[in-house]
Amino acid sequence: MNTPVRVLVHGASGRMGQSLSRLAPERRDLQVVAAVSGSRPSQRVVDGVPQFAASELYGVPNFDVAVDFSLPAGFDALLALCVERGAALVSGTTGLAPEQQSAIDAGAARIAVLSAANFSLGVVVLGDLVRRAAAALEGWDCDIVESHHVHKKDTPSGTALALGASAGQGGAEPRYAALRAGDIIGEHTVQFTGMGERVELVHRATNRDIFARGALLAAVRLADRPPGRYTLRDILLADQNATAG
Structure with missing residues (x-):
C-alpha cells in the first residue's frame, strides 16, 4: 500500500495494547486511527488517537486492519466487525474457546486473519527448530516448560501449545509444565531427553x-x-522472499 495502513488497536489499555500505541509511531507505513479498551476511557483523545470503550466498538472510524490483544470475552464482537467492514484481523488473544477458533476459520473465508499466541520473530524460528529436532530424535521424551508473570491466566501458554504442535509435526508427544512467578515476560524451554543425553531449545x-x-x-x-x-x-x-527477489 502507498498510503499508511489504518490500524485499530483493540485491548488498548492492556500491557500489549499500550506497547502497540507507543511503538506504532515508529512506523511510517501505518497509522493508528482508533484505540478500544474494555472500560470507558478517561480521555477521548490521546496523542491524536480517538479512544473508545468496548461497548462503543461499532462507532470506531474505518480501518484496514485490527490488532487485537484483549480477552476472549471481547473477541467475538471484534471479529464480527472486521468481517462486516472487510478489514483484516491480527489477534494475539489467547485462551479462545473451540467455537471461537471455528469462528476464525469461518471469518477467514471473507477476510485475512492472523491469530497467533506469540508475535516474537525468534519464536517462529524456534518452532521450526523444534519440529526438526522432534523428527530427528525419534523416541526421545519431549517436555515443554513455560514461565510467565503472575497475572497470566491461561496455562499452558498459547506459545507452549504452538511449540507442542510443532513437536507433534515431528512425531514427538510433548508434555507441559507451567510456572507463574513475578514479572517474567515469557520463557519457553523445549527439552528432548534420550538415554544419557539431553537437548534444550x-x-x-x-x-x-x-x-x-x-x-x-x-x-x-x-x-x-x-x-x-x-x-x-x-x-x-x-x-524474506520479497527481499531475496
Missing part, C-alpha cells in the same frame, strides 16, 4: 516490545492480503 523474552513490533509488522503485511487464515511464519517467509 530455549527462547527468553526480555522486553515485551518484541511482541508489539512483530504484531505491527504482521498488520502491515496482512492488510492487503486476500481472505485466508495466515500464520506469522507465512508473513516472515513472504518478507
